Amino acid sequence: MPDNQTHSPDLTAGIDETEHPTKVIARDVCVSYDGKQALNSVSIDVPDRSVTAFIGPSGCGKSTFLRCLNRMNDTIEGARVTGSLKIDGTEVNDRSIDPVVLRASVGMVFQKPNPFPKSIYDNVAYGPRIHGLALSRSELDAIVEKSLRKAGLWEEVADRLSDPGTSLSGGQQQRLVIARAIAINPEVILMDEPCSALDPIATAKIEELIDELRENYCIIIVTHSMQQAARVSQKTAFFHMGTLVEFGATEEIFTNPRDPRTQDYITGRFG
């Protein structure tokens, strides 16, 4: 029987020397909305070129923490973020950091696919255009094709790039959104329940895509599906009531969690 003492999360849990270097370093990150504490002193090291899953019950703070990574909490009135959050050594919350530039390197994929009301081509070309990543139409074409290929969508849309993005199926739209995110060479891709609006086949395609993308990106995924976290991630962090309870290798978390709260949550025993 696992003991009942509380385990403070080991920041470098399960990380050995042979693994990818740390991409994101959070120290004592706290978030409050209008004085109400939503995230309580979260410290975590997220490795590069791997998938880290955030799990936990609704309101546990996992999405709040995710939103800190590209400063989306800035847009919320009354939100206050403290602590240190570094991506590649750069302090995200530094005043000199332009959130728009930050969000180019920290892409976000939401629960509901949100393509722009533009053509498939323009959805992907939009970012590279405004960030000046392509000098010519042919360069832009190349970026669009490469991004759609990386997102596993090219074969399905190559002959209808001028169709509206919204004409695609839900799963295709989600892959389009991922293509849009990777078109501007992000460092980190955040995914907030990217499959919760998709059927199992579309979900499998996204999961396959996530597995391919991890070779090049640091991916953090928030998911309510324990099985999805187990399938796609190498590291799993369990949040509960605004704190990071446990962080470790996904296999360990799902076979032998240390903290009784993690144990109760993943086995469906949460009170």
Add this chain to the structure above:
Amino acid sequence: MALSKTAHIVTAYGEELDQLGDDLARMGGLVETQLETALSAIVRRDASVVPGVRQREKQVNAMQDEIEKRVLRLFALRQPLATDLRMTISALKIASDLERVGDLAKNIAYRAEDLSEYAPLSLTDQVDRLGAIVIKQLHEVLDALSSADVEPAIRVWRTDDEVDERYNTLVREMLMSMTEDPGLVEPGVHILFVAKNLERIGDHATNVAEAVHFMVTAGPLEVDDAKP
């Protein structure tokens, strides 16, 4: 064999896990009866128990099938995790070991039929002692399983060396007796098979001990744990 103090949110899931534990306990009890009956048949030279043993053997096999079905259903429909995952996978392994114990006990009982045709052998006492240790092993490991307690499991694991020693001594002495008196060869061979089967049952009991240890701790039973 509750590994968590908290109940499942989905009651039916919790009940299915409980049923799996109950089935294992019942199968364990049945197998214990088989072994006790078989050993007493050897010691008392009483072959009358054989039909009952044969009947229970069918029940043991049916219970193993039932447990395998339950485990399959749990994996397919519930996708157990953490302690539930470890319990489910351990149940599968333990049921397989218990089935082997049942089968070996049945073989021992069958030898009682053969042995009843010969005069009593002095070495039967040693078989009885070996059997008593193995019965205790099986009893303790089933206790460890039902209480999800690693201590008795480790004790059982540790006893394996003693079983092996006693078995080897018995074989040596039996061989000597058979060399001295060729008339003892036929009953002696039966006794050797009985002893071998008991030693194998001891091995299965230690397998169960390892499974219980894994179920409770998620780690393997190492030599260090077994040190007194």
